[in-house]
Amino acid sequence: MVERAKIIFIHGASSSGKSTLARAVQARLGEPFWHVSIDHLRDSGMVPMERFRRGDFSWKEYRARFFDGFHRSLVAYASAGNSLLLEHILEEPGWVSDLALMLEPFDVFFVGLHCELDELVRRETLRADRPLGSAADDFHRVHEGQRYDLELRSGQAVEDNAAQLISAWAARRSPSVFEGLAREAVATRADQPR
């Protein structure tokens, strides 16, 4: 029988330190988790970024199907019994309930990673590999109305946050935030006129 996949989902603004935290957690966990991130797809050359930047193709036309495919790929990995360390930004209001429904069969632990705006801007300016302003755009909406199983502050040392995340995850309880969101999404969709 395939083991029920575990998913640790780290959510926070661009430059909040999701990748850094995911790497630290992955290095400490007592079992293998696949670190899944849009960054890896973009940086590996899967997406022809340069051609989108040049304007050969319009990202607006391809964006929805790209993210829809990414979300479905999470289900594919998890269905095969893989545990995932997912870092992602919920850019559209509907994505959280879509994901809660899609990931309903799995054990999802949802982590909010907070970072002060001036620190986000400082990091974004220093790294110089993200469009300036992405972090500030995210800051103003990324955690709005969001509930989490655990909230962390990126101003703390990465190793401390990783240790805190792993011990909170080990002590996680049902119902998780994602279980609650899936139930709410089912109820909301049942109420909608057909």
Ligand SMILES: Nc1ncnc2c1ncn2[C@@H]1O[C@H](COP(=O)(O)OP(=O)(O)OP(=O)(O)O)[C@@H](O)[C@H]1O
């Ligand atoms: N706790 C921290 N203190 C100081 N700098 C940090 C911390 N965490 C991450 N950084 C730095 O901030 C920058 C962004 O970090 P990281 O790539 O982990 O963020 P991210 O949330 O994954 O960003 P994105 O969503 O844009 O890919 C990097 O240069 C990283 O070294």
